[in-house]
Amino acid sequence: MSELTMVESVCFALDEELGRNSKLVILGEDVGPNGGVFRATQGLLEKHGPKRVLDTPLSENGIIGFAIGMSLMGLTPVAEIQFVDFIYPAFDQLISEAAKFRYRSGGMFTTPMVIRSPYGGGVRGAHYHSQSPEAYFTHTPGLKVVIPSTPYETKGLLTSAMREDDPVIFLEPKRLYRAFKEEVPKGDYTIPLGEARKVRVGGDVTLLAYGAMVHVALEAANIASTNHQIECEVIDLRTLVPLDIKTIEKSVKKTGRMISITEAPKTSGFSAELSALVAERWIEYMEGPIMRVTGYDTPFPLSLEQEYLPTAQRTLETIMKVYNF
Amino acid sequence: MSMIKILDSTGKADPELEPNISKEKLVKMLEYMILVRLLDEKGMRLQRQGRISFSIPSTGQEATQIGAVAALSPEDWIFPAYREPGMAFYRGLPLEDLVNHWFINEKDPQKGRRLPGLFGSKQFRYVNPSAPIGTQIIQAAGAGYAHKYLSENLVDIVFFGDGATSSSDFHSGLNFGAVFKTPTIFFCQNNQWAISVPLSRQTGATSLVDKAQGYGLPGVQVDGNDILAVYNVVKEAVKRAKAGDGPTFIEAVTYRAGPHTSSDDPTRYRPKEELEKWKKLDPISRFEKYLRAKGYITQEGIEEIRSSFDNKLNNLISEAEKLKPPSLKTLFSDVYSELPWHLEEQFNELNALKGRNA
Ligand SMILES: Cc1ncc(C[n+]2csc(CCOP(=O)(O)OP(=O)(O)O)c2C)c(N)n1
Ligand SMILES: [Mg+2]
Numbered sequence: 292m293s294e295l296t297m298v299e300s301v302c303f304a305l306d307e308e309l310g311r312n313s314k315l316v317i318l319g320e321d322v323g324p325n326g327g328v329f330r331a332t333q334g335l336l337e338k339h340g341p342k343r344v345l346d347t348p349l350s351e352n353g354i355i356g357f358a359i360g361m362s363l364m365g366l367t368p369v370a371e372i373q374f375v376d377f378i379y380p381a382f383d384q385l386i387s388e389a390a391k392f393r394y395r396s397g398g399m400f401t402t403p404m405v406i407r408s409p410y411g412g413g414v415r416g417a418h419y420h421s422q423s424p425e426a427y428f429t430h431t432p433g434l435k436v437v438i439p440s441t442p443y444e445t446k447g448l449l450t451s452a453m454r455e456d457d458p459v460i461f462l463e464p465k466r467l468y469r470a471f472k473e474e475v476p477k478g479d480y481t482i483p484l485g486e487a488r489k490v491r492v493g494g495d496v497t498l499l500a501y502g503a504m505v506h507v508a509l510e511a512a513n514i515a516s517t518n519h520q521i522e523c524e525v526i527d528l529r530t531l532v533p534l535d536i537k538t539i540e541k542s543v544k545k546t547g548r549m550i551s552i553t554e555a556p557k558t559s560g561f562s563a564e565l566s567a568l569v570a571e572r573w574i575e576y577m578e579g580p581i582m583r584v585t586g587y588d589t590p591f592p593l594s595l596e597q598e599y600l601p602t603a604q605r606t607l608e609t610i611m612k613v614y615n616f
Numbered sequence: 617m618s619m620i621k622i623l624d625s626t627g628k629a630d631p632e633l634e635p636n637i638s639k640e641k642l643v644k645m646l647e648y649m650i651l652v653r654l655l656d657e658k659g660m661r662l663q664r665q666g667r668i669s670f671s672i673p674s675t676g677q678e679a680t681q682i683g684a685v686a687a688l689s690p691e692d693w694i695f696p697a698y699r700e701p702g703m704a705f706y707r708g709l710p711l712e713d714l715v716n717h718w719f720i721n722e723k724d725p726q727k728g729r730r731l732p733g734l735f736g737s738k739q740f741r742y743v744n745p746s747a748p749i750g751t752q753i754i755q756a757a758g759a760g761y762a763h764k765y766l767s768e769n770l771v772d773i774v775f776f777g778d779g780a781t782s783s784s785d786f787h788s789g790l791n792f793g794a795v796f797k798t799p800t801i802f803f804c805q806n807n808q809w810a811i812s813v814p815l816s817r818q819t820g821a822t823s824l825v826d827k828a829q830g831y832g833l834p835g836v837q838v839d840g841n842d843i844l845a846v847y848n849v850v851k852e853a854v855k856r857a858k859a860g861d862g863p864t865f866i867e868a869v870t871y872r873a874g875p876h877t878s879s880d881d882p883t884r885y886r887p888k889e890e891l892e893k894w895k896k897l898d899p900i901s902r903f904e905k906y907l908r909a910k911g912y913i914t915q916e917g918i919e920e921i922r923s924s925f926d927n928k929l930n931n932l933i934s935e936a937e938k939l940k941p942p943s944l945k946t947l948f949s950d951v952y953s954e955l956p957w958h959l960e961e962q963f964n965e966l967n968a969l970k971g972r973n974a
Contacts, residue, residue, distance in 0.1 A: 314765075314766075316765065342765060345796075347792065347795075348788070348791050348792060348795055350784075350787075350788045350791065350792075352754065352784050352785060352788055353754055353785075353788030353789075353791065353792050356751065356753075356754030356755050356757075356758065356785055356788060356789070357754055357755070357757055357758035357761065357788075357792050358758060359754075359755045359758060360754065360755035360756060360757060360758020360759035360760070360761070360762065360772075361758045361759070361761055361762045361765075362758075363743065363755065363758075363759055363762075364693070364758075364759045364762030364763060364766070365762060365766065366761075366762045366765060366766075368758075380784065383748055383751060383785075384751060384754070384785075387746055387747075387748045387751060388746060388748075388751050388755070391746070392744065393950045393951070393952070393953070394729060394950045394951055395726065395729055395730060395744060395746065396726060396736055396738075396744035397724070397725050397726035397727040397729065397950065398727075398949070398950040399725070399726075399736065399737070399738040399744060400736065400738060400743065400744050401953070432951045433951055433952070435952070455953070456952075456953035457952050457953050485956070532956075533952075533956035533957065533958070534958070536957060536958075
């Protein structure tokens with residue numbers, strides 16, 4: 292057993308799965324000798340060889356399109372998009388191709404693959420190294436969307452993603468890459484997609500989050516408990532598609548209050564989906580407004596990044612508002 | 617760069633270049649050229665009659681598709697655009713599948729989800745096409761990588777139009793293919809038009825084949841209305857790919873003799889004289905002349921081929937028209953490998969509504 296950071300856990304999961312699945316191929320920019328700009332593929336080229344770890348031309352539509360072709364012919368491509376902010380040139384390949392192959396061919400052709408990419412703010416990366424575009428992908432039938440929140444979670448979820456029969460967008464909260472270490476076991480363990488994780492138990496307010504925001508929610512929940520004797524239940528969604536609606540149901544029926552915390556812009560964000568789901572189904576259980584704590588509807592800033600991102604402070608104020616409604 | 621040609625307009629072959637193809641195979645090639653043209657006529661008529669929603673003809677481009685498929689082995693993979701349907705039938709895809717697809721009925725292998733004319737077949741290694749232009753070009757490069765990785769001795773051939781050479785996936789496809797030396801054949805059907813936009817608006821290059829050089833690839837320009845020449849250049853490209861020498865770029869110079877699709881009226885934008893000029897270069901009549909001169913086929917034989925396909929199609933059409941649409945479930949299946957709860961819920965909702973209104 293060893294303590295690993297999240298980015299080491301990514302690498303560990305890739306390394307082990309390369310060992311187990313001889314058809315798995317890693318491709319992307321700088322994933323070879325450099326081991327990835329964040330070192331998520333460190334040492335993999337040396338260990339698994341140049342046929343399996345490919346530095347590609349600098350072309351995101353090329354990386355995803357090439358991966359789709361590999362997948363159609365039976366390989367398991369795991370593509371790295373260096374920063375998710377650069378995935379937009381590959382949108383056509385993701386939305387029109389990977390997400391639709393199974394459906395459009397009546398189930399004849401499938402494109403299982405993983406697209407890994409660091410996302411999110413908090414690292415002083417400005418517009419083009421900080422975005423949270425998960426809603427584009429959750430809005431696209433045919434894609435699964437997974438976002439881990441700890442090193443242990445990362446290995447289990449990524450391993451599952453690499454065994455899925457569908458294309459999976461795997462977004463890694465880069466501000467957590469080296470934020471803390473955690474025990475990450477060796478060997479074959481998986482966390483099934485579509486099952487949320489209860490991070491903190493509480494009966495007063497349900498906080499829904501994923502990625503880095505799980506830690507913000509947790510921090511707010513602890514302050515609410517210590518200072519205001521309000522007990523929040525914190526749920527790490529882990530997978531946005533498919534979503535674990537049962538865990539959400541149990542929690543909101545118990546607490547009667549729900550807040551989602553996401554760092555993407557507010558309008559049409561995934562938090563809006565969460566609010567709508569809960570309102571449509573369980574409005575009669577609700578004792579306060581269903582609220583969102585999100586990034587603002589602006590391009591991602593730089594100097595004022597900490598003002599833009601949801602914080603424990605903002606979350607706490609929202610908790611008080613909902614609780615005292 | 618000179619264009620490769622074998623048959624002249626009278627159907628006489630250049631003896632230096634004439635490929636050695638058996639009589640049976642040559643006749644089969646003609647049969648499927650005739651079928652393609654017949655399918656276009658049928659498809660357009662059915663669309664005009666309002667019996668099917670859409671039709672994509674490839675009249676005038678029969679030699680590219682059939683010449684190419686004849687040069688491949690049945691295990692090689694084809695990534696079509698949408699003007700290559702003959703390749704699938706040449707390999708054995710039942711016409712019944714096409715007709716059911718036209719009528720998007722319960723027996724449509726694609727479950728009634730696609731515009732008529734956009735179909736694929738896994739069994740016959742004819743990859744399901746999308747509609748966004750050019751996307752298949754880079755995919756074919758990736759597929760080639762997979763064959764190489766798996767030590768399968770296979771090639772991928774990918775088709776696209778002159779318009780598609782302006783797409784980003786054309787660039788990435790040729791680029792990745794060249795970098796990774798994939799066994800991919802990039803086959804451009806330069807039919808001179810992208811709907812109403814002429815070739816001169818797609819490139820400032822003198823000819824499309826010149827683009828190959830920039831990628832470090834060999835490029836060949838071929839008379840796309842000359843089935844023997846197409847056959848030869850594809851054979852040559854297959855040989856290179858299978859020897860591990862990487863991709864070839866082929867520009868086939870041809871002409872879209874019909875409208876872009878059933879929704880298009882080409883008289884709005886292109887001169888009559890141009891069509892007249894190209895009609896003289898018709899790929900089918902050239903090949904017919906060649907085969908007749910060899911004594912491999914007669915005029916009656918040609919008419920028999922046509923009428924036998926025609927009868928078969930008429931029967932299939934009247935059967936297909938009687939069938940129901942696909943079941944309600946198929947609206948929700950195949951989005952994912954399994955049916956997630958939210959799709960199950962949406963299906964149940966719709967199903968209950970249908971039940972109430974039944
Ligand atoms: C990305 C994209 N843009 C526009 C269209 C609409 N469209 C369909 S076919 C076509 C022209 C394609 O021309 P070309 O590549 O030369 O192929 P051809 O139809 O001539 O065989 C256009 C503009 C599309 N399908 N995809
Ligand atoms: Mg064209």
